[in-house]
Amino acid sequence: MIAAVTNTVCTAPRFGDGPGGLHLLPALQSLVTGALDDAHGVPSKLTPAQHQLVTRARGVIDQHFSDPSLSVADIANELSVSPAYLYRVFSLVGSTPRRELEQRRASAARLLLAASPARGKGTLESIARRAGFRTPRRMRAALESTESDADPSVLKSPATGDRHRRLAAGRAPGSPRRG
DSSP states (O other): OHHHHHHHHHHOSSTTOSTTGGGHHHHHHHHHHHHHHHHTTOOOOSOHHHHHHHHHHHHHHHHHTTOTTOOHHHHHHHHTSOHHHHHHHHHTTTOOHHHHHHHHHHHHHHHHHHHOSOOSHHHHHHHHHHTTOSSHHHHHHHHHHSOOOSOGGGGOBTTTBTHHHHHHTTOOTTOOOOO
16 A cells, blocks of 8 residues: 555656546545554454545534534535444444534534633633534533543633533532542
8 A cells, every 4th residue: 555655646746636646635544544543453444435434524524513503414415425324434433423523522612711711601602602512501511521631720610610620620510529
């Protein structure tokens, strides 16, 4: 595969020109992903077409996550596959399209929360909308259900006290601090 990618790179005068030039980016993505999977001992469960589908689905999610109306059906429709098939392919990598969308939105929310100096109710509503959530409550639920690398103090809100810090730390709002 490395020889094929090298040959494509060498024979294409610019990106998109020459034999196979339009397929250079997907080939490189596949090569890098395969190398990383090999390095981490992850056996490849996907065919090249399935791998490309997952990559394209993640691209659609990255491009449109901030639209609160984006659904798995919309993603599947854009990729010209059924939602059931999209779920089936994502199951091969241990995920679901819905989980990927929620994780992307939660990641965006964490970045926006970290960059926001104020933490009032209006700010949380604005951040939730910008991250693709319909409500701050849905954003909080997504933050609770996804792993957080965020600084716990980032989610502190004067209106909600310690709750957001506990969410970021992975503890239930009423649970005591450990250790």
